[in-house]
Amino acid sequence: MSSVNLTTPTNEAFADIKGEIEAEAAADPTKKKLGVLFWICAGWIVLVALAAIFANLLPLPNPDLGNYNSAQNAGPGWGHLLGTDDLYRDIFSRLIYGARVSLVVGFGGALIALLVGGIPAMISAYRRGRIDTLLNTSSYVVLAFPAIVAVIAIVSFWGKSLFKITLVIGLFAAPLVFRVVRASTLSYATRDFVLAAKALGASDTRILSREILPNIMPTIVSFGLIAVATIIVLEGSLAFLGLSVAPPTPSWGNMLNEGSSLLTGAKGQTNPWLVIFPASAMFLLLISLNVVADKLRTYFDVSEIKL
Amino acid sequence: MTRYIIKRFVLLIIIIIFVSVVTFFLVHLLPGNPTDTILGPNSTPQNVATLNKQLGLNKPLWQQYFIWIGHVFQGNLGQSYTTHQSTTSIIAQSFPIDLELIIFSQIIAFAIAFPMAMKSARKPNHLFDQASNSTTFAFLALPPFVIAPVLVLIFAVHWHVFPGPASYVPINQDFWSNIHTMLLPSIVLALGGIVVYFRLLRNDLISTLQEDFITMARSKGLTDRRIMWRHALRPSSISLLASAGVTIGGLIAGTFIVELLLQMPGLGYQLISAVNQDDYTVVQGITLFVAVAIVLINFIFDFLFTIVDPRIARE
Numbered sequence: 001m002s003s004v005n006l007t008t009p010t011n012e013a014f015a016d017i018k019g020e021i022e023a024e025a026a027a028d029p030t031k032k033k034l035g036v037l038f039w040i041c042a043g044w045i046v047l048v049a050l051a052a053i054f055a056n057l058l059p060l061p062n063p064d065l066g067n068y069n070s071a072q073n074a075g076p077g078w079g080h081l082l083g084t085d086d087l088y089r090d091i092f093s094r095l096i097y098g099a100r101v102s103l104v105v106g107f108g109g110a111l112i113a114l115l116v117g118g119i120p121a122m123i124s125a126y127r128r129g130r131i132d133t134l135l136n137t138s139s140y141v142v143l144a145f146p147a148i149v150a151v152i153a154i155v156s157f158w159g160k161s162l163f164k165i166t167l168v169i170g171l172f173a174a175p176l177v178f179r180v181v182r183a184s185t186l187s188y189a190t191r192d193f194v195l196a197a198k199a200l201g202a203s204d205t206r207i208l209s210r211e212i213l214p215n216i217m218p219t220i221v222s223f224g225l226i227a228v229a230t231i232i233v234l235e236g237s238l239a240f241l242g243l244s245v246a247p248p249t250p251s252w253g254n255m256l257n258e259g260s261s262l263l264t265g266a267k268g269q270t271n272p273w274l275v276i277f278p279a280s281a282m283f284l285l286l287i288s289l290n291v292v293a294d295k296l297r298t299y300f301d302v303s304e305i306k307l
Numbered sequence: 308m309t310r311y312i313i314k315r316f317v318l319l320i321i322i323i324i325f326v327s328v329v330t331f332f333l334v335h336l337l338p339g340n341p342t343d344t345i346l347g348p349n350s351t352p353q354n355v356a357t358l359n360k361q362l363g364l365n366k367p368l369w370q371q372y373f374i375w376i377g378h379v380f381q382g383n384l385g386q387s388y389t390t391h392q393s394t395t396s397i398i399a400q401s402f403p404i405d406l407e408l409i410i411f412s413q414i415i416a417f418a419i420a421f422p423m424a425m426k427s428a429r430k431p432n433h434l435f436d437q438a439s440n441s442t443t444f445a446f447l448a449l450p451p452f453v454i455a456p457v458l459v460l461i462f463a464v465h466w467h468v469f470p471g472p473a474s475y476v477p478i479n480q481d482f483w484s485n486i487h488t489m490l491l492p493s494i495v496l497a498l499g500g501i502v503v504y505f506r507l508l509r510n511d512l513i514s515t516l517q518e519d520f521i522t523m524a525r526s527k528g529l530t531d532r533r534i535m536w537r538h539a540l541r542p543s544s545i546s547l548l549a550s551a552g553v554t555i556g557g558l559i560a561g562t563f564i565v566e567l568l569l570q571m572p573g574l575g576y577q578l579i580s581a582v583n584q585d586d587y588t589v590v591q592g593i594t595l596f597v598a599v600a601i602v603l604i605n606f607i608f609d610f611l612f613t614i615v616d617p618r619i620a621r622e
Contacts, residue, residue: 144322148560153594156582233450240452260456264471275456286448
């Protein structure tokens with residue numbers, strides 16, 4: 001390993017210069033562009049959200065109640081845009097109403113996680129000391145518990161309402177948010193501008209909210225979107241296992257569950273569309289969230305924080 | 308080094324105590340009473356009192372916890388209220404299925420991620436690298452509950468390449484048809500691993516290939532292939548292997564999904580049926596087992612890589 005010993009000091013010397021060059025390149029405003037893909041994906045998320053919010057105002061058939069005059073398990077067509085399911089219900093309408101579940105749990109859960117995990121993380125990383133050590137260790141301990149198993153157990157004993165699921169998933173995502181926010185707060189807590197603010201007599205609250213928060217905001221936003229995607233996956237998995245909001249209320253996960261149970265024709269009927277459409281809806285939403293988060297991260301030049 | 312290991316070990320004990328406390332109190336503090344569930348419509352105040360005494364539910368909660376933990380250490384996780392089978396035997400029967408799924412999926416993930424990362428790292432940002440980057444990025448948006456039904460639709464229902472749901476055969480009955488049924492779910496589970504392994508290995512390879520000893524090897528006239536396999540791969544794969552523990556822990560939700568979809572009687576399938584029948588001892592037992600298993604896997608991987616790469620302990 002003598003070659004490593006020889007090269008290490010030179011590499012370190014170069015790393016400084018390299019870092020400066022990279023920082024300059026990153027600061028170059030002409031290089032910063034979000035790109036078309038970003039806007040397509042962001043537009044898609046907004047479109048899905050708007051459709052879900054204003055679903056009542058759209059000319060859609062009732063998502064929970066089938067119209068027995070239409071065909072059963074019909075393919076896409078004019079009467080029903082994306083066809084009907086085994087209970088004569090309109091798949092398009094169910095997809096739009098089902099988006100509500102994913103979006104409420106996803107964004108609501110991420111918000112809870114940010115409030116419960118993020119605020120203590122900032123204070124703890126700024127103040128340090130015993131409480132920080134304690135919170136940091138606890139976050140490791142809670143993270144070690146596999147979220148899906150815990151959520152399955154809790155939801156099965158406590159109940160499957162939208163609110164409870166959002167709350168439970170949000171609380172289990174909190175330690176992860178804690179780790180990310182803590183790491184990025186730590187990297188700013190000892191900077192000169194924080195010291196300067198302190199010297200000018202600024203209160204801790206002011207330093208945290210006016211000096212540190214704006215700097216860690218890009219990390220919070222892009223990681224927050226990843227958290228939204230992760231929570232949506234968790235809720236979808238629960239729904240697929242039959243442990244999320246109860247039917248007939250549609251969610252993409254329980255639609256996929258219904259579609260899968262019809263796959264093999266074991267119930268005397270098949271409907272591939274009931275798998276294809278919810279799966280595509282889920283894929284498009286998740287990839288949009290991931291693209292938006294990824295582009296924002298590179299745009300704000302947030303280096304990946306090691307957890 | 309020793310200090311680091313002791314520290315990790317203490318943390319492991321704390322985590323396992325936490326996991327057991329959470330699993331225990333989950334069932335006891337949340338609404339819904341096991342006595343009511345067992346007795347159902349036959350519940351009279353007298354019945355309830357007798358059963359509570361029988362189950363030890365009349366004792367203070369902390370005593371119940373220690374009694375329960377004492378039983379757990381003797382390998383007794385209680386008995387199912389519906390089938391009267393012991394939870395330990397349910398776990399013993401179903402765990403091999405999860406284990407097989409996890410091993411197969413990891414083999415597939417490694418078999419795909421390694422060559423892909425090696426080819427990508429050779430020419431970063433060229434066509435192949437960009438294509439594999441975007442493909443693996445798309446995998447991120449294909450969690451098991453989305454991709455599994457689609458693959459079953461295409462390969463089991465439409466093309467009949469793989470057997471459909473409810474065709475699970477135990478491995479000791481018919482080896483080859485067991486492998487055949489395991490392939491589709493393993494591919495589903497492999498996708499998540501491919502993303503992680505590909506990205507880590509690609510990035511580490513790219514930085515390793517810029518090191519001086521690689522230039523040295525090049526100037527000796529070694530072929531690209533030999534440099535890649537003999538010199539670059541080993542120092543680049545440490546963070547990948549270290550991440551395997553976490554990735555395996557993350558597979559658990561996926562195994563539950565494929566087991567339910569393909570009706571394979573693994574732990575997830577048993578857990579969900581127990582949940583649906585309010586069979587609380589089985590839920591408690593399987594939850595504890597899975598949680599402790601994941602914690603232990605993470606600990607073992609951590610421990611192994613402190614030995615392989617002592618730098619980790621010094622940080």
